[in-house]
Structures are given as C-alpha cells and as structure tokens.
Amino acid sequence: MDRDPILLTPGPLTTTLRTKLAMLKDWGSWDGDFNAVTARLRSQLLDIVHGQDSHVLVPLQGSGTFSVEAAVATVVPRDGHVLVLDNGAYCKRAARLTQMMGRKVTIVPHAEHEAVSPAELEARLKQDASIGHVMLIHCETGTGVLNPLAEVAQVCERHGKGLIVDAMSSFGALPIDARTMRFDALVAASGKCLEGVPGMGFVFLRKAILDGCAGNSQSLAMDLHDQHQYMEKTTQWRFTPPTHVMVALAEAVAQFVEEGGQPARLARYTDNCKTLIDGVTKLGLKPFLKPELQAPIIVTWHAPDHPAYDFKRLYAATKQRGFILYPGKLTEVETFRVGCIGAIGRNEMSQAVNAVAEALHEMGIRT
Amino acid sequence: MDRDPILLTPGPLTTTLRTKLAMLKDWGSWDGDFNAVTARLRSQLLDIVHGQDSHVLVPLQGSGTFSVEAAVATVVPRDGHVLVLDNGAYCKRAARLTQMMGRKVTIVPHAEHEAVSPAELEARLKQDASIGHVMLIHCETGTGVLNPLAEVAQVCERHGKGLIVDAMSSFGALPIDARTMRFDALVAASGKCLEGVPGMGFVFLRKAILDGCAGNSQSLAMDLHDQHQYMEKTTQWRFTPPTHVMVALAEAVAQFVEEGGQPARLARYTDNCKTLIDGVTKLGLKPFLKPELQAPIIVTWHAPDHPAYDFKRLYAATKQRGFILYPGKLTEVETFRVGCIGAIGRNEMSQAVNAVAEALHEMGIRT
Numbered sequence: 166m167d168r169d170p171i172l173l174t175p176g177p178l179t180t181t182l183r184t185k186l187a188m189l190k191d192w193g194s195w196d197g198d199f200n201a202v203t204a205r206l207r208s209q210l211l212d213i214v215h216g217q218d219s220h221v222l223v224p225l226q227g228s229g230t231f232s233v234e235a236a237v238a239t240v241v242p243r244d245g246h247v248l249v250l251d252n253g254a255y256c257k258r259a260a261r262l263t264q265m266m267g268r269k270v271t272i273v274p275h276a277e278h279e280a281v282s283p284a285e286l287e288a289r290l291k292q293d294a295s296i297g298h299v300m301l302i303h304c305e306t307g308t309g310v311l312n313p314l315a316e317v318a319q320v321c322e323r324h325g326k327g328l329i330v331d332a333m334s335s336f337g338a339l340p341i342d343a344r345t346m347r348f349d350a351l352v353a354a355s356g357k358c359l360e361g362v363p364g365m366g367f368v369f370l371r372k373a374i375l376d377g378c379a380g381n382s383q384s385l386a387m388d389l390h391d392q393h394q395y396m397e398k399t400t401q402w403r404f405t406p407p408t409h410v411m412v413a414l415a416e417a418v419a420q421f422v423e424e425g426g427q428p429a430r431l432a433r434y435t436d437n438c439k440t441l442i443d444g445v446t447k448l449g450l451k452p453f454l455k456p457e458l459q460a461p462i463i464v465t466w467h468a469p470d471h472p473a474y475d476f477k478r479l480y481a482a483t484k485q486r487g488f489i490l491y492p493g494k495l496t497e498v499e500t501f502r503v504g505c506i507g508a509i510g511r512n513e514m515s516q517a518v519n520a521v522a523e524a525l526h527e528m529g530i531r532t
Numbered sequence: 533m534d535r536d537p538i539l540l541t542p543g544p545l546t547t548t549l550r551t552k553l554a555m556l557k558d559w560g561s562w563d564g565d566f567n568a569v570t571a572r573l574r575s576q577l578l579d580i581v582h583g584q585d586s587h588v589l590v591p592l593q594g595s596g597t598f599s600v601e602a603a604v605a606t607v608v609p610r611d612g613h614v615l616v617l618d619n620g621a622y623c624k625r626a627a628r629l630t631q632m633m634g635r636k637v638t639i640v641p642h643a644e645h646e647a648v649s650p651a652e653l654e655a656r657l658k659q660d661a662s663i664g665h666v667m668l669i670h671c672e673t674g675t676g677v678l679n680p681l682a683e684v685a686q687v688c689e690r691h692g693k694g695l696i697v698d699a700m701s702s703f704g705a706l707p708i709d710a711r712t713m714r715f716d717a718l719v720a721a722s723g724k725c726l727e728g729v730p731g732m733g734f735v736f737l738r739k740a741i742l743d744g745c746a747g748n749s750q751s752l753a754m755d756l757h758d759q760h761q762y763m764e765k766t767t768q769w770r771f772t773p774p775t776h777v778m779v780a781l782a783e784a785v786a787q788f789v790e791e792g793g794q795p796a797r798l799a800r801y802t803d804n805c806k807t808l809i810d811g812v813t814k815l816g817l818k819p820f821l822k823p824e825l826q827a828p829i830i831v832t833w834h835a836p837d838h839p840a841y842d843f844k845r846l847y848a849a850t851k852q853r854g855f856i857l858y859p860g861k862l863t864e865v866e867t868f869r870v871g872c873i874g875a876i877g878r879n880e881m882s883q884a885v886n887a888v889a890e891a892l893h894e895m896g897i898r899t
Contacts, residue, residue, distance in 0.1 A: 172560050177775045179558050188555045188776065191546050193539050193856040226731070228771040231753045264753035300871070355774060363561070364593070364731045364774030368575035384597045384751055385629035404595040405723060407731030408544045409555065410774060489560040 171513050174491045175306045175334050175463045176229075177354040177363045177508030180417065184361060187224060187416035199398040199408060206398060206415045210367060213336070213427060214351070216343035220369040223389045223396070226407055227332045229354035230365025234262045235387035236350040238328055239266050239378050240370070241298050247329075248273060248289060249300045250281035250317070250390050253307030259300050259331060265288060270294065277308050277495060280458055283316040290324045298327040300348070304335040304460040307494040308453060309502070311339070311460035318346040333357055336429050337421060338506065349374050355410055356425065358462070359389040359507050361417040366409035411484045434461040437505040437514045444518030445503070450527060453500055460504055463491070468499040473529045478502055482524035488517045535594055535849060542673045542830045543596075543700050543859045544730045544872030545724040547784065551728060554783035555776040566775060567767040573782045577734060580611050580794060581718070583710035587736040588758045590763070593774055596700045596721035600627045602754035603696055603717040608635050610666050614696075615640060615656060616667045617648035617684070620674035621861045622872050624665050627699060633750060638663065644675050644862060647825055650683040657691045665694040665716070668789070670763025671702040671827040674861040676869070677822060678706070679826035685713040694741065696729060700724055701829050705797045705873065706747070725797060725829070727875050728778050728784040731777035773821075801828040804872040804881045811885030812870070815892060820867055828872055830858070834865040840896045843868055849891035855884045 172179045192199040207222040214220070225232045237259070245268050249260040252275035262409055264270045273289055275281050281301065290296060300316050304310070314330060321328040325348035332341060336353030343351075349371045356363030368389055370378070375390065382388035386404070395403045424430060438461035442452060445466060453465035468474050476492060479501065483490050493500030503517070525531075539546045560565040574589040581587070592599045594596060604626070608614055612635050616627040619642035631637045631883055642648050648668065655680065657663060668684050671677070681697060688695040694716035699708060703720030710718075716738045723730030735756055737745070751753035753771070761771045791797060805828035809819060820832035835841050843859060846868065850857050860867030868885070892898075 169557055172558070173556055174562065176772060177558060177561050182556070185556045185776075188729075189546060189549070189552045191538055191539055191552075191729075193537070193541055194544050195541065195858065196851070196856055227598060227753065228773070230771040231594060231598075234751065234753045258752070265755075266750050311724075313536050333855055354772070362555075362774070362776045363772045364559075364777055383633050384601065384754070385625070385632050386594065386601045386754070387751070388632075405543060405721070405730045406595070406598040407729075407774060407777060409552075409729045409780075410731055410777065413776075485562070487565055491562065 167489065170489045171509055171517065172489045172507060173504045173517055174489055175504050175506065178360065178504065179214065179509055180360050180362055181218065181508045183422060184320055187412045190412065192408040192412060194406050194408055195401060200414055202415050204400060204497065206418060209418050209422070210257060214341045214343045214369060216369055219343045220371055221375065221393055222367055222369055223393045224365055224367040225389065225392060226365055228316050228363065229352065229366045230258065230389065232352045232368050233259055233331050235389050236352050236368045237263050238266055238382040238384055238387045239389040240329060240350045240374065240381065241328060242381055243245050243267065245269070245297045246271065247298045247300055248296045249285060250312070251275060252310060253277050253305035255301065255302050255305055255307055255331060259302065263300070266385045278454060280310055281312050281317070283320050286317060286515045287320045288383045288431055290320065290326060290413045296326060298329055300329045301331070303330055303332040303460050304339065306463055309460055309463040310454055310458045310463045312342065315346050315394065318348060322347045335460065336518060337427060338434050338462065339460065340427060343369070354368045358506050359414065359417050359421055361414035362410055364407040365414065375413070396406050398456050408512045431461070433510060434505050435512055437461065437509065438464060438518065440514040441505055441518065442509050443451060444515065445521060453498070463502050465493060465502050469525065469530050471530045478528055479524050482527050483520045486520035486523060488520045535854065537854050537856045538876055538884065539793055539856045539874060540884055541856055542871050542873065543872065545723065545727065546876055547727050547729060548787060548875045550787065551780050551784045557779065559775040559779060561773050561775055562661050562768060569779055569782050570769070571767060573778070573785060576785050576789070579593050581708045581736060582711045583736055587738055587868045588760055589734055589736055590740065591732055591734045592759060593732055593771065595730065596719065596733045597625065599719045599721060599735050600626055600698050603719050603735045604630050605633055605749040605751055605754045606756040607694060607717045607741065607748065609748055610634065612636065612664045613638065613662045614665045614667055615663045617679070618642060619646060619648050619651060619677060620644050620669065620672035622669045622672055622674055622698060628670065629790040630667070635677065645821060645852045647677055648679050648684070649807065650680055650687050653684060654687045657687065657693060663693060665696055667696045668698070670697055671706065671829050672783065673701045673830055675832045676827055676830040677814045677821055677825045679822060681708065682713050685715060689714045704794060705801050705829065706827065710736070717753065722781040725873050726781065729777055729779035731774040732781065737887040787807070798828070800877060801872050804828065804876065805831065805880055807878050808870055808872060808885065812883065812888060815889050817822045819882060822863070830869050830871045832860060832867045832869050835868060836892065836897050838897045845895055846891050849894050850887045853887035854889060855887045
C-alpha cells in the first residue's frame with residue numbers, strides 16, 4: 166500500500182501535507198510576490214534567534230553543508246586560522262571543507278560520547294593567538310550529543326574570536342539567543358527542525374563583521390557577502406532560487422509560529438525523545454550517550470549484542486512496518502540512530518517503538 | 533483569483549501538475565527507494581546526450597550556477613588556464629567564478645548580438661599553448677543567442693583542449709550528441725527545458741578525464757569527482773539531496789520521454805517561439821537577434837521607442853493578464869525578454885501575445 170513511511174532520520178524528515186501542498190505552484194523568481202515571501206521568511210528566521218538588531222539572514226541554495234562551507238568561506242579571511250571543536254563526523258566534515266579552501270585548521274579532538282570542552286577551548290586560545298575563528302557543531306548529529314553553545318560563545322567573546330556555529334539539526338528546536346550568545350555565523354537548513362523540505366540552507370551573519378567579509382570567498386556561488394548585498398539591493402536571490410523549497414519552508418515556518426515557536430517545538434521533540442528512549446530501553450537496548458548529553462534530536466543506540474543482529478535486516482523489518490531508521494555513523498562501535506524530529510508526535514514514536522520490538526522479535530532477538 | 537500565472541521566463545518555468553504532484557511525498561535520502569530514483573534518472577539523462585559509453589552524470593545540489601562552478605572546479609587543474617568565449621552575461625559570470633577560484637582566465641569578447649566564433653577560438657588556441665580548457669555557453673540566455681557547440685567542440689578536440697559547456701537553457705531542447713561532440717563537462721539544471729522545478733543541477737563528465745580530476749576542487753561541496761565516487765560506492769548522494777526536487781525531475785523526465793524526447797521538445801519550443809515572434813512582430817516590436825542566431829528558448833525584444841514605455845508597467849499589465857515576462861539583461865540597449873520554454877504550447881503563447889498587445893494599448897503605446 167502506497168503510504169509514506171515515517172522518516173526517523175535527521176532530515177529529510179516527515180513534513181506536514183500543508184507544507185508539501187505549498188509546492189503545487191510555480192513562482193517567478195524575479196517576481197515581486199516571490200520576493201515578498203523571501204523577505205518575510207528572512208525576517209521570521211531572525212525572530213527565532215532574536216537577531217533583528219545584531220544579525221542579517223542570508224539564504225543559500227543547496228544542502229546544509231553548502232551553507233556551512235559558505236559561512237567559513239565568507240567569514241574567515243583567506244589567511245585565517247580556524248579551531249574546530251571535534252566530537253564527531255560533522256565536525257570532521259567542517260574541518261575538511263575549511264582545510265580544502267586553504268584556511269589553516271587546528272582540530273581539537275574529543276571523544277564522541279562527550280561534549281566538547283569550553284575549558285580546553287580557552288586553554289587552546291591562550292596558547293595560540295593566531296587562531297581567529299572557532300567552529301562548533303551545536304548538536305553533533307553523528308551521535309546526537311548536545312554541545313555547550315552558550316559557554317563556547319562566552320569563551321570566544323572573551324578572547325575576541327569569531328564563532329561559527331553549525332546549528333543544522335538544533336535550529337528551531339533548541340534555544341539560541343543572539344542577544345546573549347555572540348556568534349559571527351550560525352548555519353541551519355530548510356529540511357531540519359523547521360520541518361521544511363531539503364534544498365536550501367541559511368546563515369545568520371553578525372552585522373558588525375559583514376563589511377569585513379567582502380572578498381573573502383574564493384567561490385562565487387558561496388559568497389554570502391555578495392548574496393546578501395545583491396538581495397538587499399534587488400530583493401531577489403543572486404542565482405535561481407529553489408522556489409518550491411522556499412515556499413514550502415515559508416509554509417513550514419508559519420506552522421512553526423502557530424505551534425508556539427521554539428519552546429513548543431522543543432517540548433514536542435523532548436516528548437518524542439522520551440517516548441523513544443523509554444520504549445526502546447524497555448526492549449533491552451542501550452542509548453550510546455549519557456542522558457545529560459542527549460539532545461532531543463536524534464538518539465544513537467548500541468546495536469543488540471546478539472549474533473542474529475544485522476542493521477540491514479532491522480532496517481527492512483521496520484520499513485515494512487512504516488518507519489525509516491538511520492544507520493550509525495561511529496567507526497568503533499556498532500550503532501544505529503533514530504530521529505525524534507519532523508512532523509510527528511507521541512503516537513508515531515510509540516508505534517515506532519512497537520515496530521522496532523516486532524522487528525527484533527522477527528529477527529529472533531529476544532532482549 | 534488565485535490561478536498560477538504562466539512563467540515566460542528562462543526558469544523557474546511553468547511545470548505540469550503531474551510534476552508538482554510528485555513532491556507530495558517525503559523520501560528518506562538514505563533509503564533504497566530514493567536511491568533507485570537517482571540511479572534511474574542519472575541513466576536517463578545520459579541517454580538524452582547518447583553519453584552512456586563516454587560520460588558519467590553527476591547531480592549536484594543548488595542552482596545551475598553551482599553546477600557550472602563545480603564543473604570548472606573539478607575539471608580544471610588549480611594552475612589551469614581557461615579561455616572563455618564571451619557573448620553575454622552568463623559568459624561573464626562563468627569567467628568571474630573561474631577567476632575567483634584562482635584559475636587563469638582569458639576572455640575572448642564578442643558582440644552580444646553575434647554568436648561566438650570558432651575561427652577566432654582556433655586562432656587564440658594557436659597563439660597561446662598554455663590554454664587547457666575552453667568554456668562555452670551553448671545558449672546565452674542574456675540574449676537568447678545560439679552558439680555553435682558542434683564547431684567549437686571540433687576546434688577543441690583538434691587542439692586537444694578540454695571543453696566545458698554550460699548547456700543550462702538548451703539541454704533537453706537542442707540536440708547535443710556526446711558521440712559526435714567531445715566535451716569534458718556539460719552542465720544543465722532541473723528547472724529548465726526538462727521542465728522540472730529548480731533546486732539541482734547536473735554535470736556530464738567525460739570518463740576519460742575523470743580520474744585526473746581527483747583533488748582539483750578547493751571546495752568540498754562542489755567536488756564532483758568526490759560526489760561521483762561516493763555515489764558509485766554507496767548509490768547515495770554525499771550530502772542531503774533536495775529529495776522533492778529530485779523526484780519532481782524524475783517525473784518531468786518521464787513526461788519528456790513520453791512526449792518524444794529532445795526532438796519533440798524542440799518542435800514544441802520552436803512552435804512556441806514562432807508563435808511569439810510572429811505575433812509580437814505584428815505588434816510592431818523588433819527582436820534583438822537575427823533569426824538565424826535565435827535559439828527557440830528565450831527571445832529578447834527591443835523596447836518600443838515610445839515615451840510612455842516603461843518595463844515595470846508592461847510587466848504589471850501582462851502579469852495582471854496572467855503572464856510573467858522577464859527583464860532585459862543588456863546594458864546598452866533597452867530590451868525585455870520572453871521565454872518560450874516550460875509546460876506551455878501554442879495556446880499559451882498566442883494568449884501571451886494578446887496580453888502584450890493589450891498591455892501596450894493600455895500604456896498608450898500604439899505600435
């Protein structure tokens with residue numbers, strides 16, 4: 166039967182029908198009606214971080230990684246030096262793209278089951294004055310660990326360093342306040358906790374650094390300073406925008422506001438996460454992270470220690486029951502991941518727990 | 533009344549309802565069902581240029597310009613030298629992005645109302661042996677002029693130079709045959725003559741040069757060699773794909789095949805273009821290009837030589853009647869543009885001509 170499975174993945178995720186229906190219309194990218202949608206959306210996104218006074222919002226075509234790369238390319242001077250706080254796969258990706266574009270990178274490694282350390286950051290910044298920028302992944306989706314954004318922002322501000330935050334999988338759900346946390350760039354995307362469809366990212370850039378960003382980027386497509394200037398001057402995107410993705414995001418944000426904004430979204434995801442963890446723990450499985458480090462975004466589970474376990478079989482058996490799981494991303498431990506985000510609630514999470522139980526039973530794994 | 537206007541623009545364009553309806557479903561980007569759609573689409577796109585033996589197809593997130601930049605970044609070595617055949621705005625953009633990423637660029641300027649010259653290209657290649665690659669815009673959308681792809685490809689092959697083709701607004705409509713035209717990279721996008729929605733591009737890369745492309749790109753997101761390797765290994769996209777845009781393109785390509793492929797699409801657009809040119813010429817307006825240079829994609833019109841003319845008023849008056857025009861992109865002559873592409877036929881074009889006639893009349897311009 167042709168019913169959509171529920172996506173328990175960190176994006177693309179399950180969206181509402183209302184969000185998808187917004188895509189049943191073709192918009193001229195030069196037309197005033199479309200530009201008004203862009204302008205309203207940019208302002209609404211600034212509201213979410215209380216950033217109207219301090220930041221501008223620059224949308225960008227492509228996946229979230231494109232926006233991370235664009236943020237680094239735009240904010241960091243060509244001879245800049247970036248310290249990357251690394252506790253997972255997305256941190257490593259950020260370091261790699263920074264290195265590839267020729268910026269100097271210092272990686273500060275952490276264990277994947279731990280949050281990054283503001284104290285260690287402070288020590289490193291004292292040791293090496295050439296570091297100009299710090300890169301932090303707010304919620305490292307490789308494991309689901311929540312990193313201490315507020316504390317890292319304080320350290321960066323105290324030392325006069327620019328902070329670049331990848332808030333891809335936290336934005337909209339976890340509190341981010343530009344009035345109390347100073348960041349030069351903060352990156353998120355359409356197809357995550359705002360519950361839009363994938364296809365565009367966006368970057369908050371601090372107004373105070375904006376002029377200094379001119380000419381940093383070696384990439385035309387990823388030059389957010391140029392993108393911003395053009396948008397301010399013309400109200401249009403520089404290059405063809407993903408019009409349908411844009412209007413879907415606008416519709417998703419309207420529902421976000423109606424639901425009660427970030428606090429309401431956090432409450433729903435927290436409930437999803439609790440339902441999942443309570444249920445799957447009762448099946449005998451163990452979460453990878455300590456509870457205090459677990460963001461209510463995606464949960465990494467230790468694979469059952471059983472000879473019959475095979476992720477592909479678990480995936481197929483839960484998919485057959487209408488739920489799409491996500492593979493693990495750890496190299497040393499066998500894990501799988503289950504997302505708590507998207508247009509889903511306690512019902513879907515309870516049913517997902519049941520589906521996992523039945524799948525394990527079918528595989529002959531009695532836990 | 534809330535009816536979609538017809539987009540007479542070079543993309544985003546009017547798509548069929550069937551194409552848009554494909555977006556009413558959420559797909560897991562890691563899931564086998566979605567990866568099968570990607571694989572089938574990649575193969576179908578290769579069929580369109582008869583490139584199964586000679587080329588691979590690498591899709592990329594973002595607008596068409598992202599794919600142009602990615603093609604240059606991937607194909608041209610870091611110390612490479614690119615000759616850009618320039619007869620319009622998109623040629624200048626290609627030159628700019630090539631320069632920004634640090635490749636040496638030689639621009640060969642042409643008048644905007646003329647096609648680029650294969651003879652001049654040949655002379656330049658003889659003069660400067662350091663040129664490794666040539667960049668050609670197949671249909672320069674700034675004016676709508678058709679450039680001589682086959683002849684340029686011959687010159688490049690004879691001199692052993694790599695050819696990079698921006699076929700953004702021609703692909704799917706104008707004949708391109710990889711068996712008889714040698715190109716290292718050819719770029720197009722979802723929201724053009726294939727009549728999908730905007731949000732992704734794709735690049736045909738010649739198999740013979742593929743291995744040599746490793747490590748050329750300074751951008752992680754735009755590294756098509758890496759994107760291709762990952763896709764071959766895993767069947768997945770490297771970074772989150774624009775899933776809804778992808779399935780809409782797959783549905784659009786299914787309709788493209790049903791319609792009769794490239795020859796049928798060319799026939800329809802040629803008829804659209806003829807209907808437009810015959811009709812608007814009768815209103816007393818003059819096309820910017822000589823007929824033999826006019827691609828049936830977008831037509832540039834001289835603005836009426838009348839004191840009451842104002843593009844914004846013409847735009848508003850035709851929009852009110854259900855048609856979205858496109859502004860001119862020439863600096864020295866006042867023009868406007870009308871697209872012939874999208875899921876539209878003779879009916880829509882005739883009605884568009886009537887709308888332009890009524891709009892001019894309303895503005896007090898009797899031609």
